[in-house]
Amino acid sequence: MESIADKLKSLGVLRGVNGINKQEPTKSSIFPIEQILLGEWESHNHGDIFTVTKRYPRDYQHGSVKFDQSTNLNIIAAYANDPRIAQVNLKDIAFLDTETTGLIGGTGTYTFLIGIGRFVDEFFENKQFFLREPSEETTQLAAIESYLAPCNTIVTYNGKSFDVPLLNTRFALNSFPTPLSNLSHIDLLHLSRKLWRLRLPSRTLGDIEAKILNLKRSGDDVPGWMIADYYYDYLHTGDARPLINVFYHNEIDVVSLAALLIHISQLLSDPLEYPIKHGLDVISIARLYADIGDLENAIKLYRRGIAYQDLEEPHLQYAIKQLSFLEKKRGDYEQAIPLWEIAAGKGEIYAHVELAKVYEHTYRQYDKAESWTQSAIKIIQSSSFPKYERLNLLPELEHRINRIWRKQGKKHNEK
Numbered sequence: 001m002e003s004i005a006d007k008l009k010s011l012g013v014l015r016g017v018n019g020i021n022k023q024e025p026t027k028s029s030i031f032p033i034e035q036i037l038l039g040e041w042e043s044h045n046h047g048d049i050f051t052v053t054k055r056y057p058r059d060y061q062h063g064s065v066k067f068d069q070s071t072n073l074n075i076i077a078a079y080a081n082d083p084r085i086a087q088v089n090l091k092d093i094a095f096l097d098t099e100t101t102g103l104i105g106g107t108g109t110y111t112f113l114i115g116i117g118r119f120v121d122e123f124f125e126n127k128q129f130f131l132r133e134p135s136e137e138t139t140q141l142a143a144i145e146s147y148l149a150p151c152n153t154i155v156t157y158n159g160k161s162f163d164v165p166l167l168n169t170r171f172a173l174n175s176f177p178t179p180l181s182n183l184s185h186i187d188l189l190h191l192s193r194k195l196w197r198l199r200l201p202s203r204t205l206g207d208i209e210a211k212i213l214n215l216k217r218s219g220d221d222v223p224g225w226m227i228a229d230y231y232y233d234y235l236h237t238g239d240a241r242p243l244i245n246v247f248y249h250n251e252i253d254v255v256s257l258a259a260l261l262i263h264i265s266q267l268l269s270d271p272l273e274y275p276i277k278h279g280l281d282v283i284s285i286a287r288l289y290a291d292i293g294d295l296e297n298a299i300k301l302y303r304r305g306i307a308y309q310d311l312e313e314p315h316l317q318y319a320i321k322q323l324s325f326l327e328k329k330r331g332d333y334e335q336a337i338p339l340w341e342i343a344a345g346k347g348e349i350y351a352h353v354e355l356a357k358v359y360e361h362t363y364r365q366y367d368k369a370e371s372w373t374q375s376a377i378k379i380i381q382s383s384s385f386p387k388y389e390r391l392n393l394l395p396e397l398e399h400r401i402n403r404i405w406r407k408q409g410k411k412h413n414e415k
Contacts, residue, residue, distance in 0.1 A: 030238040033132060037240075037247060044146070047139040050130045052247060055123040062259035063215030067124055069262055072269035076186060078292040079194070084184050085153060090119040094151040094183075095257040098163045099250050101228050110134055111163075111170060112231050113246060114144055117254040118151065126254050128247060133235065138174050145179045153184040155257050157205045160187040188260050194288050195264070198315065199280040209256050213263065220248045272300055279308025283319045290326060299326050317346060324354070333358055344372075349393070352376035356400060366408045373401045 033039070039052040058068045077085035095117035102109045112131040117124060127147060129140050148154075156163050164180055171178040192203045192212075200211055209215040222230065222245040230242050267274055271285045286301030302323035306316060320339050327336035337358065343351035352372050360369035377397050380390045 031241050032238070033130060033240040033243065035240075036244060039128075039130075042143055044139050044142045046142050047136065049136060049139045049143045050132060051143070052128045052130070054126045054251065055120075056126070056255065058119075058122050058124070060124065062255055063209065063213035065213055065259040065263050067258065067262065069266060071262055071265040073265055075268040075288075075292065076191070076265060078294075079191065079288060080184070080186060082184050085186065088153045088184065092151055093153045093155055093186075093261075094118055094148050095155045095254050095261075096159060096163060097156065097250055097253040097257065098166065099227050099231075099246060100166065101231060103162075103228075107169060107173060109166060109169075110137065111140075111167060113250050114140065114167075115250040115254040116144060116147055117258055118147075119258075124255070124258060126251055128250060130247075137170065138176075141171055141174055141176055145176070148179050148183075151183065153186065154180065155186045155188060155261050157192075157253070157257060157260075158187065158189040160185060160190070186261065188257060188264070191264055192260075195267075195281065195284050198284055199278055205253060205256060208260060209252075213256065213259055215256065215259075217252055218248070220245055221252070222246055222249050224249070272297070272304065279305050279311045280315060282308065283311075283315065283322075286319070287322065290322070295326055295330055299323060299330075302326065313346075317343060317348060321348070321350065324351075328354070333362060344375075347379060349376055349379055349389075352379065353393075353397070360400070360404055360407075366404050370401065370404050370408070373397055373404060377401065 033050055034041075037052050039050055041048045042051050056067065060067045071090060073088055074086045077083055077088075097115045098111040099113040099115075100109050100111050110131060114129045115126060116129075117126045119125075129143050129147075131137060131140050154164070164185065167180060168178045171180075189203065189205075192208050196203055196208070196212065200207060206217075209217070227246050227249065230246050234240055234243055267276070268285065268288070271282070271289075276282050276285075282301055282305035286298050286305055289295075289301055290298035302319050305311070306319045306323070311319070320343050324336045324339035324343070327333070327339065337355065340351040340354050340358075344355060352375050356369050356372040356376065359365045359372065377394070379385060380393050380397070
């Protein structure tokens with residue numbers, strides 16, 4: 001299979017951005033980008049770059065999300081382990097998405113279209129920086145550095161793994177210091193996985209738009225896997241008309257980042273009162289709160305989640321287990337024991353073990369500790385119990401029952 005570097009080489013692109021020898025298209029096929037899209041030329045020290053800017057009013061609604069809502073990023077800051085994010089306002093954020101000549105990354109991959117959204121005055125401004133040919137890359141990078149200057153935070157979707165490392169590489173190859181290294185970074189892919197992994201089998205940005213933001217893209221969109229080929233065709237022919245769809249794709253990606261951040265900030269700032277339709281979502285938020293150490297609200301959220309009627313049994317048992325261990329962690333066995341009893345009634349082996357532990361060590365009720373240990377042994381000795389788990393658990397349970405018998409003062413013939 002021809003590599004990205006080979007494709008670029010066939011177009012006259014040599015290593016780096018020097019030595020460009022662009023193939024000349026026939027005059028009949030030339031449709032320059034400036035004749036196809038309403039944009040403007042920006043002048044920088046290294047040359048001119050073509051940009052397209054679109055502004056959305058602050059009362060704009062993207063899917064079901066209104067842009068004029070307030071945001072509270074405290075929980076997102078705690079999850080990202082970056083206290084700086086808690087102090088960020090929307091006007092400080094750059095929403096960034098790139099379209100590239102390949103998905104592998106590395107020195108041979110160019111970011112031919114960079115979209116950056118910012119809240120400016122009374123608008124959400126989406127600005128796209130286009131690379132008409134690879135030799136303009138230095139100017140493109142200088143332009144985005146200037147546009148990012150007022151911002152202290154970037155928001156991406158999988159940007160920690162792809163967009164930002166790729167841009168850092170492009171800056172390095174052009175002997176520029178990257179402007180991204182000192183910015184806080186909110187990668188919404190990570191948050192989306194945390195919040196909707198239990199309910200949504202796929203968490204691509206397109207799926208999140210459809211299922212969470214209630215947004216349907218128009219027929220002007222183009223699948224992401226086709227975008228690099230559109231750009232290669234443009235470099236060969238000079239016909240920019242198909243790129244209209246690529247610009248639309250990038251624009252909606254960026255606007256969706258802003259909508260998704262607003263939605264998540266609203267969802268996480270007060271999840272006990274926020275109208276949440278699905279119990280699985282409440283459980284996922286509870287898990288996030290537990291991860292950041294807010295046990296009190298995590299417990300409340302788990303209790304809210306298990307009250308939903310739409311939970312399937314495996315998810316209900318998962319929530320009960322997590323809730324029981326949070327109650328145990330804060331030493332509230334009066335709340336944990338009923339949860340373990342419910343789980344034990346469903347044959348959950350961990351619940352039998354926890355009940356045996358608490359009655360042996362905390363309440364010193366050895367008869368109950370013996371009973372729960374014996375019931376656990378009976379379960380794991382059944383033919384349906386996985387053998388590898390039996391081999392792991394049985395020695396521990398046998399040791400426990402012998403210790404309990406010693407504490408009871410039972411002799412062998414009394415057991």
